[in-house]
Amino acid sequence: MPTDIKMRAEIRRYDPGVDAEPHYETFEVAGQDNWRILDVIRSIYERQAGDLAYQFACRVGRCGTCAVKVNGVPVLACQERCKPEMRIEPLTPFPVLRDLVVDRTEIEARYEQHAYAPQRKTEYAGGPEAIDVKLAEHLCHMGSCLACMVCVSGCPAVEERAFDGPAFMLKLRHMAEHPADSGNRLEQAIDAGMLECFGCDLCTQLCPADLSPAQAIREFRRDMIFGGSKKHE
């Protein structure tokens, strides 16, 4: 049975049109110990700060829209349990539109720039294409990335170096292993800073979809050493 608890949430507030600098506002919230961070944020929005900007959609950890930083760790707000003391911040290193909402324009531009659709040598003939079952399963799993940017926000290499981030590497690897794709994804990955990755696996630990962008990067690096990227060839 859930029990009643008192929580203290410190939220980073920033409205570029009004505030000169971001500041933290503390809220006391009465709730239950099975609440998620999103429940806490919604409660604050409903009862204490109607001007608080935040976003969410599915509430079941499938859309990645509600990603925030809690006590310095990027998480999905709809999945992470509430804590007695918590500091809630927008995802870094993205520009903040307001409060907990980040500007995803650059993220979308990078997805577009990397062309995450199979680049075919010949025109699509139409109809289903034969594919190995195991490979299809593998590609399906890799394709389940939520684009929540939790891995990018947690990545120390993104913070320190010119590196697009683990999520983009995973998508590039997805394409590199796709039988219909003929693009040079390894070169794209190198251009996007793949060699800057520390290999720390923090992205693997944080990924809400149980994916491993670090493994995708290791596979690209292995391809650099031994050559070849298409497992099915």
Add this chain to the structure above:
Amino acid sequence: MSKATLPRNTTRQAEGMQYGDVARTLHRFSGAVIIAFVLVHVIVQAVRHVPVFAAANAPWLKTVQEQNWVHAILFFCIAFHTLYGLKLLAGELGFTIRYQTAFWGIVGVSSLFALREMLRYAGI
């Protein structure tokens, strides 16, 4: 779940240890310790064996060198830095080790080297 991921509680992500962060920090720290040791070693040899520096022969150097914790930290750092570096290399050559297993394995083995030094000084 891929071969590199681990089953975990996604409702408590912000509470657990961030293995990658700790491993990376330790890797950098151990690297810095090794560099510092080599630098100090070179200076000590100069002070002790080059006649020009003979006057500066510091009597406390021997005492510092004989501290068990200095050797324990040094051996831990050398072992951790080497093993973690090999783990990164192995990953790129196609041998995947799960991050949690690798971290505790490397910390464990490195601690054995540190422990050996402590025991050696204790005469065990």
